Amino acid sequence: MSIHSLHFTGPDLGPCVLGQPMLAHYGETHIGTLDPVPVSRGGTQMRIEHFKPAGTEASRHLHKAKIGRVLLPMLVAFIAEHFSSITLVQISLARDIEGYGEGFRLAAERAAVLQAMGAGRILITPMPDTRRMGHFVVAGVWEYKQANLAALAATLQNEWAAFEERQAVAARGPSRKRRWFFARRPLNGGARWPRR
Numbered sequence: 001m002s003i004h005s006l007h008f009t010g011p012d013l014g015p016c017v018l019g020q021p022m023l024a025h026y027g028e029t030h031i032g033t034l035d036p037v038p039v040s041r042g043g044t045q046m047r048i049e050h051f052k053p054a055g056t057e058a059s060r061h062l063h064k065a066k067i068g069r070v071l072l073p074m075l076v077a078f079i080a081e082h083f084s085s086i087t088l089v090q091i092s093l094a095r096d097i098e099g100y101g102e103g104f105r106l107a108a109e110r111a112a113v114l115q116a117m118g119a120g121r122i123l124i125t126p127m128p129d130t131r132r133m134g135h136f137v138v139a140g141v142w143e144y145k146q147a148n149l150a151a152l153a154a155t156l157q158n159e160w161a162a163f164e165e166r167q168a169v170a171a172r173g174p175s176r177k178r179r180w181f182f183a184r185r186p187l188n189g190g191a192r193w194p195r196r
Helices: 057-064 068-082 103-116 146-172
Strands: 006-009 022-026 029-034 045-048 051-053 088-093 120-126 136-143
Touching (some): 006 068, 068 103, 068 146, 088 103, 136 146
Antiparallel strands (some): 022 029, 029 051, 120 136
16 A cells, blocks of 8 residues: 555544544555544644554554554644644553563664654653653654655655555564574594585
């Protein structure tokens, strides 16, 4: 599928409206829902947080391929294109991912994506959790300006290419392990190994 297969709708699958939940889709697959979508009183600032993944098998497969790395810049690009009143997007990424591994590695990846797309004021803050250690909140601010639009477009293309590659690798299945064969060393007076 093309990058245009990733799109956003309102709760009734109609156009998105500021302040209402936003649903993310990959083709016909519902990926998850951004709810709520806080907007400032003046209507110039918006906050991205509280993303809830869809619980379907297809959605889990896409999240395993890290579609979230594409979803974030795509969402900011969508906001910049469709909501001209929004000049600043506050981003707070706090959702933990079961089985991802080291929490700081995930936080570092999220911070790298934010930085690449032009966000500033990036902070990584530990989030105490008695059940699971190593959970971090990654926050940043993306402002509407030409330099950030260019960075956003480049990040979106790069992350989409990386996502397609992960999808292709997953479709090929696990790689076969190489089997190495070694000649046995001759025993009891047999020929010796040649010297190098």
